[in-house]
Amino acid sequence: MLSVFRKLFSKQKVEETQEELMKKFLVAGLGNIGPKYHNTRHNIGFRVxxxxxxxxxxxxxxxxxxxxTTYKHKGRTILLLKPNTYMNLSGKAIRYWLEKEKVPLENLLVITDDINLPFGxxxxxxxxxAGGHNGLKDIEAQLNTSKYSRFRFGVGDKFNKGRQVDYVLGEWNDDEERTMPERIEKGVALIKSFATAGIANTMNTxxxx
Known part of the structure; x- marks a missing residue:
């Protein structure tokens, strides 16, 4: 009788642990460290x-x-990560914290800039x-999959041929900065929705x- 009780208790503990893990999320904002990159388009992940x-x-x-940092929201634990590995090695940090915190892959959200989308x-x-994005390339290589959720923030493509790097490492213009607060507010709401309402509902919203 005691052994049966132990088996039931053990099974219950495993189920509870799995349920707890499904309520844990990792949100990684991509960017480059250092003051000179702080206000650049490539650092929108950090900014959000x-x-x-x-x-x-x-x-x-x-x-x-x-x-x-850790954010508790409606019964969810959301780990917010800003990799300090520089953009091209973002995957190393993401893989480390996914494994360390035992976050399910489906609960990973990566925030990145996207030149293929209009600003905002x-x-x-x-x-x-990866669409040519070096940060996403490294994440895909480190995780050995491209099946992870990504929040793409449009930065536009107003650059001359061959000037893409200068553009994404350039700072926002005055018009973009005026619109930025409302766009970032939407981005913050998206993160909260991703952890509580699920990916499908968040995409629709x-x-x-």
Whole structure:
């Protein structure tokens, strides 16, 4: 009788642990560290997470491979990560924290800039190609899959041929900065929805908005 009880208790504990893990999320904003990159288009991932942290009075702490803070929201635990590996090695930090915190792959959200979308356009996808983005290339290589959710923030493509790098590493213009607060507010709401309402509902609510 005692052995049966132990088996039932053990099974219940496993089920509880799995349920707890499904309520844990990792949101990684891509960017480059250092003051000179702070206000660049390539750093929109950092900027969205910084805005969420400020709104919720959270403080980032420098840990292994990145700056990290934890956000509790409606029964969910959301880890916010800003990799300090520079953009081209973003995947290393993401893989480390996914494994360390045992976050399910379907609960990973990566925030990145996208030159193929008009400025301020928000698009959430469950998979896709790297599209020439070095940060996404490294994530795909480190995770050995392209099937992870990514929140693409449009930065536009107003650059001459061969000047793409200068453009994404350039700072926002005055018109973009005037519109930015409302766009970032949408991005913060998207993160909260991703963790609570699910990917499908969040895509329906925010894509193209």
């Amino acid at each position: 997470l910084d805005s969420l942290a400020k709104e919720e009075s959270l403080s980032f702490e420098t840990k292994k491979l990145g700056d990290l 356009t928000i698009r959430l996808k469950t998979k896709g190609s 925010f894509n193209g908005k």
